[in-house]
Amino acid sequence: METVLLTGGMGYIGSHTAVELLKEGYEVIIADDLSNSSADVLDRIYAITGTKPRFYQVNAADKAQMEPIFKDYPISAVIHFAGFKAVGESVVKPLMYYRNNLDSALTVLELMAKYDVQRFIFSSSATVYGEKNTPPMTEEMPTGGITNPYGWTKYMIEEILKDAAKADQELSVVLLRYFNPIGADESGLIGEKPNGIPNNLMPYIAQVAAGIRDHLNVFGNDYPTPDGTGIRDYIHVTDLARGHVAALRYSRTHAGAEAINLGTGHGVSVLELVHAFEKASGITIPYVIAPRRAGDIPEMYADVSKAERLLHWHAEKSIEDCCRDSWNFQKHAADELRVMRSK
Numbered sequence: 245m246e247t248v249l250l251t252g253g254m255g256y257i258g259s260h261t262a263v264e265l266l267k268e269g270y271e272v273i274i275a276d277d278l279s280n281s282s283a284d285v286l287d288r289i290y291a292i293t294g295t296k297p298r299f300y301q302v303n304a305a306d307k308a309q310m311e312p313i314f315k316d317y318p319i320s321a322v323i324h325f326a327g328f329k330a331v332g333e334s335v336v337k338p339l340m341y342y343r344n345n346l347d348s349a350l351t352v353l354e355l356m357a358k359y360d361v362q363r364f365i366f367s368s369s370a371t372v373y374g375e376k377n378t379p380p381m382t383e384e385m386p387t388g389g390i391t392n393p394y395g396w397t398k399y400m401i402e403e404i405l406k407d408a409a410k411a412d413q414e415l416s417v418v419l420l421r422y423f424n425p426i427g428a429d430e431s432g433l434i435g436e437k438p439n440g441i442p443n444n445l446m447p448y449i450a451q452v453a454a455g456i457r458d459h460l461n462v463f464g465n466d467y468p469t470p471d472g473t474g475i476r477d478y479i480h481v482t483d484l485a486r487g488h489v490a491a492l493r494y495s496r497t498h499a500g501a502e503a504i505n506l507g508t509g510h511g512v513s514v515l516e517l518v519h520a521f522e523k524a525s526g527i528t529i530p531y532v533i534a535p536r537r538a539g540d541i542p543e544m545y546a547d548v549s550k551a552e553r554l555l556h557w558h559a560e561k562s563i564e565d566c567c568r569d570s571w572n573f574q575k576h577a578a579d580e581l582r583v584m585r586s587k
């Protein structure tokens with residue numbers, strides 16, 4: 245079976261992808277510096293799948309730390325999740341974002357060239373479509389016009405990868421443009437664990453439901469959308485993870501760089517998500533209409549036909565599944581905390 249290296253494999257999307265790969269029988273190696281994740285994710289992956297992936301606590305940008313992994317294992321593909329991802333923080337610390345995100349991608353690519361690894365799957369983002377395109381977003385649309393350094397790092401790494409694939413005919417690169425991942429593994433054992441106050445909508449709603457925050461701020465209800473609130477394409481993280489398995493399979497027989505959207509193709513408004521969550525949890529989410537958040541766009545959703553055509557993949561889970569699993573994870577985390585405190 246193939247051996248796959250996951251940089252950033254302990255994080256939210258990486259850990260779910262590790263689970264789906266292990267279920268499919270892949271050998272998984274995780275390289276993660278735990279800067280935004282914790283070591284217990286490994287035990288949780290084991291609890292779900294019955295297999296513990298090999299884990300290296302290393303920084304993906306550090307060649308000396310990364311090289312032994314390439315030396316010691318017959319890696320057939322890399323899925324590169326490692327990177328900083330907080331939009332707001334990237335505005336305050338742009339150099340840190342450019343240095344970290346670009347460096348880690350370049351380091352991994354150089355090691356791949358040295359050790360003859362030819363398949364690279366990249367965690368890109370719908371953010372590369374910028375402000376000017378009108379949804380549904382298709383992969384042929386021009387990218388750029390992005391409003392924050394985090395998004396520009398995704399854009400720049402895409403460009404680097406396209407050039408690398410042009411120069412090396414053997415290289416197979418898949419640029420997976422994620423829309424808005426939410427939800428959690430059905431087990432409730434892994435999920436999204438933001439540090440401090442969540443930036444993203446779903447973890448914020450889940451924390452309001454859990455009583456950690458007293459209300460949700462809805463950022464703007466005067467957008468040109470049916471209920472005035474922002475529209476996004478929310479995709480269950482397990483569907484997203486399975487999209488990576490499909491991309492890995494595809495990369496085996498493909499050369500060049502190919503951008504592919506991973507979304508559901510459906511737009512859901514902030515208030516629709518709030519109401520779906522209320523239905524799934526049975527808990528009322530108090531909210532307040534607040535001013536628009538700087539840099540937000542009114543509407544974003546994917547055209548998913550390319551993913552269907554090339555990967556034979558599409559999202560299967562509903563928004564209700566997403567809400568149920570996000571809430572299940574949030575409750576699980578609260579229960580664990582209670583048990584820990586009572587010990």
Ligand code: UFG
Pocket residue numbers: 329331369370371395423424443444445446448460461462463464473474475476514537540544
């Ligand atoms: N929102 C609120 N209140 C909150 C948080 C969010 O009303 O407390 C709204 C936002 O205004 C937006 C929607 O909920 O309309 C979704 O916001 P998120 O922060 O959850 O997600 P974004 O679409 O802003 O950003 C996400 C990822 C980025 C990525 C981008 C790509 O977090 O990493 O999608 O489109 F770049």
